[in-house]
Amino acid sequence: MDQRFLNxxxxxxxxxxxxxxxxxxxxxxxxxxxxxxxxxxxxFAEYRAYNPGDDxxxxxxxxxxxxxxxxxKRFRGETNSLLTxxxxxxxxxxxxxxxxxKMDYARYLAASLFYLAIHGQxxxxxxxxxxxxxxxxxxxxxxxxxxxxxxxGLEQAEARARTxxxxxxxxxxxxxxxxxxxxxxxxxxxxxxxxxxxxxPLRYHGNxxxxxxxxxxxxVRPDLKGPAILVDLExxxxxxxxxxxxxxxxxxxxxxHLADLRDRTQAAGMGYCLLMTDRxxxxxxREYLTLRGGHN
Amino acid sequence: xGFFAPWFLAGLAGLALPLYLHLLKKQTTTPKAVSSLxxxxxxxxxxxxxxxxxxxxxxxxxxxxxxxxxxxxxxxxVNRNAAALASNRLVLLVVDNSFxxxxxxxxxxxKDAAMSVLAGKGAARGQVASFGSQLRLATQPIEDQAAxxxxxxxxxxxxxxxxxxxxxxxIRAMAEAVHTPIELHLFSDMQRGDLAATxxxxxxxxxxxxxxxxxxxxxxxxxxxxxxxxxxxxxxxDVKPVHVQAVIAGYGTPAAQRTVSLVVKGKTTAVKTVMVxxxxxxxxxxxxxxxxxxxxxxxxKIDSADxxxxxxxxxxAVERSDPQKALLIHNYGDTRSPLxxxxxxxxxxxxxxxxxxxxxxxxxxxxxxxxxxxxxxxLNSMPSLLDxxxxxxxxxxxxxxxxxxxxxxxxxxxxxxxxxIIEARDYNRIPDRYMAVGSSDSSYPSVAKAxxxxxxxxxxxxxxxxxxxxxxxxxxxxxxxxxxxxxxxRMGEGRMVLLTTGLDNLTNDFPQHPNxxxxxxxxxxxxxxxxxxxxxxxVDAFLELRNxxxxxQGVEVTDPEGKRPLTLGEAAKAQSIQLxxxxxxxxxxxxxxxxxxxVNPDPKESNLDVIxxxxxxxxxxxxxxxxxxxxxxxxxxxxxxPKTPQTLWWYVMLLVLTSAVAESVIASRYLGTQRExx
Numbered sequence: 001m002d003q004r005f006l007n008x009x010x011x012x013x014x015x016x017x018x019x020x021x022x023x024x025x026x027x028x029x030x031x032x033x034x035x036x037x038x039x040x041x042x043x044f045a046e047y048r049a050y051n052p053g054d055d056x057x058x059x060x061x062x063x064x065x066x067x068x069x070x071x072x073k074r075f076r077g078e079t080n081s082l083l084t085x086x087x088x089x090x091x092x093x094x095x096x097x098x099x100x101x102k103m104d105y106a107r108y109l110a111a112s113l114f115y116l117a118i119h120g121q122x123x124x125x126x127x128x129x130x131x132x133x134x135x136x137x138x139x140x141x142x143x144x145x146x147x148x149x150x151x152x153g154l155e156q157a158e159a160r161a162r163t164x165x166x167x168x169x170x171x172x173x174x175x176x177x178x179x180x181x182x183x184x185x186x187x188x189x190x191x192x193x194x195x196x197x198x199x200x201p202l203r204y205h206g207n208x209x210x211x212x213x214x215x216x217x218x219x220v221r222p223d224l225k226g227p228a229i230l231v232d233l234e235x236x237x238x239x240x241x242x243x244x245x246x247x248x249x250x251x252x253x254x255x256x257h258l259a260d261l262r263d264r265t266q267a268a269g270m271g272y273c274l275l276m277t278d279r280x281x282x283x284x285x286r287e288y289l290t291l292r293g294g295h296n
Numbered sequence: 297x298g299f300f301a302p303w304f305l306a307g308l309a310g311l312a313l314p315l316y317l318h319l320l321k322k323q324t325t326t327p328k329a330v331s332s333l334x335x336x337x338x339x340x341x342x343x344x345x346x347x348x349x350x351x352x353x354x355x356x357x358x359x360x361x362x363x364x365x366x367x368x369x370x371x372x373x374v375n376r377n378a379a380a381l382a383s384n385r386l387v388l389l390v391v392d393n394s395f396x397x398x399x400x401x402x403x404x405x406x407k408d409a410a411m412s413v414l415a416g417k418g419a420a421r422g423q424v425a426s427f428g429s430q431l432r433l434a435t436q437p438i439e440d441q442a443a444x445x446x447x448x449x450x451x452x453x454x455x456x457x458x459x460x461x462x463x464x465x466x467i468r469a470m471a472e473a474v475h476t477p478i479e480l481h482l483f484s485d486m487q488r489g490d491l492a493a494t495x496x497x498x499x500x501x502x503x504x505x506x507x508x509x510x511x512x513x514x515x516x517x518x519x520x521x522x523x524x525x526x527x528x529x530x531x532x533x534d535v536k537p538v539h540v541q542a543v544i545a546g547y548g549t550p551a552a553q554r555t556v557s558l559v560v561k562g563k564t565t566a567v568k569t570v571m572v573x574x575x576x577x578x579x580x581x582x583x584x585x586x587x588x589x590x591x592x593x594x595x596x597k598i599d600s601a602d603x604x605x606x607x608x609x610x611x612x613a614v615e616r617s618d619p620q621k622a623l624l625i626h627n628y629g630d631t632r633s634p635l636x637x638x639x640x641x642x643x644x645x646x647x648x649x650x651x652x653x654x655x656x657x658x659x660x661x662x663x664x665x666x667x668x669x670x671x672x673x674x675l676n677s678m679p680s681l682l683d684x685x686x687x688x689x690x691x692x693x694x695x696x697x698x699x700x701x702x703x704x705x706x707x708x709x710x711x712x713x714x715x716x717i718i719e720a721r722d723y724n725r726i727p728d729r730y731m732a733v734g735s736s737d738s739s740y741p742s743v744a745k746a747x748x749x750x751x752x753x754x755x756x757x758x759x760x761x762x763x764x765x766x767x768x769x770x771x772x773x774x775x776x777x778x779x780x781x782x783x784x785x786r787m788g789e790g791r792m793v794l795l796t797t798g799l800d801n802l803t804n805d806f807p808q809h810p811n812x813x814x815x816x817x818x819x820x821x822x823x824x825x826x827x828x829x830x831x832x833x834x835v836d837a838f839l840e841l842r843n844x845x846x847x848x849q850g851v852e853v854t855d856p857e858g859k860r861p862l863t864l865g866e867a868a869k870a871q872s873i874q875l876x877x878x879x880x881x882x883x884x885x886x887x888x889x890x891x892x893x894x895v896n897p898d899p900k901e902s903n904l905d906v907i908x909x910x911x912x913x914x915x916x917x918x919x920x921x922x923x924x925x926x927x928x929x930x931x932x933x934x935x936x937x938p939k940t941p942q943t944l945w946w947y948v949m950l951l952v953l954t955s956a957v958a959e960s961v962i963a964s965r966y967l968g969t970q971r972e973x974x
Contacts, residue, residue: 092331092332095329095330095331102331187331187332189331189332189334190334216331218330219330219331222330224328228327228328229327229328230327230328230329230330230333230336231327231328231329231330232330232331232332232333233329233330233331233332234331234332235333237333238327239333239336239338240338241336241337241338245336245337249337250335250336253335254335257335
């Protein structure tokens with residue numbers, strides 16, 4: 001796989017989320033080499049006799065010309081899944097220790113997933129951005145121009161306020177009436193227990209729920225050259241911390257936090273994928289396709 | 297407690313710098329943003345306190361290093377009781393054995409006084425030295441009374457001229473190595489003539505206490521032969537009588553008649569009576585010096601019957617020898633050069649040289665080595681045979697004077713000398729129609745007595761390139777337009793002097809100028825190597841034993857006592873010898889020539905006037921007066937033991953070193969922690 005097209009640092013130099021998404025997905029798909037694990041809707045599966053009411057766009061007119069009968073072309077994986085991405089737009093997502101901050105990375109990720117879903121799988125895709133409230137909702141659809149609406153929604157998502165899963169999750173239930181896939185992209189700076197408790201209800205409707213945990217490398221391995229005052233981006237709280245603590249105790253705590261979150265989400269029947277902003281996007285796309293394959 | 301240099305305490309203001317860097321600048325830390333403080337805890341107080349403590353320790357050490365450095369520059373001292381330091385002190389006994397100490401029983405008195413001081417010095421260490429023209433240590437600092445007494449007894453009278461400035465300089469150098477207090481006892485006749493030019497030259501270091509022991513307290517009258525003017529060499533049988541002139545001086549004497557004798561080889565040849573005015577001088581002239589062939593030891597003596605009979609005579613040596621031959625080679629038909637040079641030599645050099653003038657055509661059958669030096673006067677042709685024989689002559693140690701006139705203008709090079717002729721300069725064409733001397737080396741013998749050739753007009757000269765490198769010629773005289781006029785060059789063992797103008801009066805008016813005679817005389821003596829023969833020298837003067845061409849050839853010196861003062865190694869290498877004793881020195885020089893000189897004490901030693909008591913008191917009490925000046929309000933009170941300032945510089949510097957090491961250790965540990973974090 002050509003990692004170059006998936007490297008966030010390179011993607012940061014590309015203008016426009018549509019181009020970013022196209023670059024990522026094309027690069028990713030080119031590297032899959034028709035793996036048997038993943039079904040693409042472009043891959044021919046079978047012919048089915050036309051029934052009145054079927055979409056005429058899917059009729060194979062060559063077969064009609066030869067046999068004078070109407071057949072529909074069926075493609076593998078063409079099951080019209082529903083993809084909804086819940087994007088955390090809280091202040092903590094602004095943090096970045098290098099060129100791509102967490103919000104940018106989340107946008108690239110969401111855009112790529114939308115592109116893959118709509119262009120590749122012909123799925124209906126929707127977007128909810130939230131912080132401590134729901135800020136934007138684009139209903140899942142397969143209509144023309146849906147991809148551009150979604151990309152515009154991503155562009156408009158500005159990081160602000162603080163994360164509160166409990167409050168907006170109550171409203172998610174109302175928006176997510178149809179069964180589908182729900183991908184939550186966030187840095188999940190809350191206790192694993194409260195996160196799982198807030199998200200778990202989404203699973204009850206038969207949704208496949210995956211947590212994309214986006215973190216900056218310095219979130220996991222911060223470094224300090226001397227005693228310093230740290231400021232919380234969401235609460236603006238100040239705290240004096242010493243390098244000794246950061247070097248030992250903090251690293252232990254973050255590893256415990258990550259392991260706990262992963263265990264609890266998996267125990268609740270949800271997927272979990274940790275994404276570092278200095279790593280390529282392919283892990284997230286693979287996770288989506290795996291999930292998509294199982295959903296068929 | 298005080299400071300020798302308190303102005304350096306102004307540097308304390310520099311302590312503000314580490315304070316600023318550590319305490320003020322530290323507070324300007326910029327808060328650092330993080331995604332969430334959820335997992336951070338402020339439970340690191342103990343670690344921070346520990347670090348802060350180390351941080352303050354580092355600050356304290358840095359402040360301490362700076363403070364101690366400033367103190368070291370300010371040089372603190374404490375006043376310690378002199379009595380407490382007595383056991384550490386060094387008693388330095390200096391006995392004056394300069395020439396004036398020969399008067400009466402001065403030296404014996406001085407040694408007796410030294411012995412009595414030695415007896416009362418207690419347990420302190422002692423060191424004995426004699427002081428003539430310079431300080432000579434007779435012992436190391438020791439406590440052995442017997443050895444010290446023996447060293448005092450062994451001090452012999454000398455002939456040097458004392459100088460208390462030189463003594464103080466030697467003591468200052470000594471005090472730099474000896475950090476304990478030095479008690480300097482000076483046993484001397486305290487001659488006024490021994491005072492240094494300025495009083496500051498006699499200043500002694502703070503840890504030196506001077507105690508003077510004057511063996512005489514008032515001036516004594518003394519007559520002396522102050523000066524004798526006599527030639528060092530005479531040649532041949534007397535054509536002209538040789539005069540000897542002497543000056544008789546009286547110091548603190550009444551007007552008196554003195555009998556003056558001229559003694560040659562122990563035999564009185566002439567006696568004269570002279571009236572010496574009170575505390576004044578009179579000169580005596582002996583019209584003829586009848587010295588036989590070879591060296592003669594001569595003296596001018598007076599019958600003074602005063603306290604210092606050793607200065608009643610003045611020695612000089614005279615050598616009588618046959619005149620040396622010199623050869624002048626000139627062009628056929630040139631009559632001017634032989635005339636001028638011959639007249640100058642006979643007029644000035646007291647018949648020291650017999651000049652033989654020949655034309656270049658006759659030169660072939662002459663053997664150059666028979667002549668003391670050879671003069672080439674503006675030769676228009678140089679036969680190759682003559683060129684070769686003269687070159688060999690110079691290489692073997694001969695001397696050549698080459699004068700170039702108009703005949704050499706067409707050549708590109710000076711024969712034998714080898715200098716490239718750049719151009720011939722005819723000064724008749726310039727507005728003044730002549731060129732005068734621009735610069736000259738007045739130390740050069742040919743120029744020294746010729747008044748720098750001032751006023752001589754040169755109409756024509758060759759511009760000769762002196763060359764570069766080790767074979768380059770030395771330019772002695774230049775004309776006003778920087779044209780070299782007189783050059784010297786060494787070739788092999790010999791030397792050549794080049795005059796870039798003629799010795800006739802066509803190219804210059806030099807032969808008709810009064811300076812021409814001394815020029816020819818001094819050049820002849822210089823080239824013949826006879827300029828340093830015979831005569832008299834003062835004690836402590838240096839006598840040159842060899843020049844460059846005579847290197848690695850042995851010399852032999854016999855001092856007035858008949859001993860050889862030079863070791864074999866020194867005899868092979870020494871350039872000169874210091875004449876430390878009065879009497880006659882016999883020298884066999886490296887070129888095989890014999891020489892003999894009469895050495896006389898410095899005439900200033902004959903003035904037996906003494907230093908006034910107030911000047912002596914000032915010299916001795918200088919240290920305490922400086923302390924009094926620092927405390928003008930001091931009122932007379934009960935006698936307090938004398939205090940001596942003891943510098944604490946060494947201790948402060950030790951503390952600086954220790955603090956600097958501690959600071960380095962703490963700082964490296966502090967920085968080490970930071971490196972781990974990175």
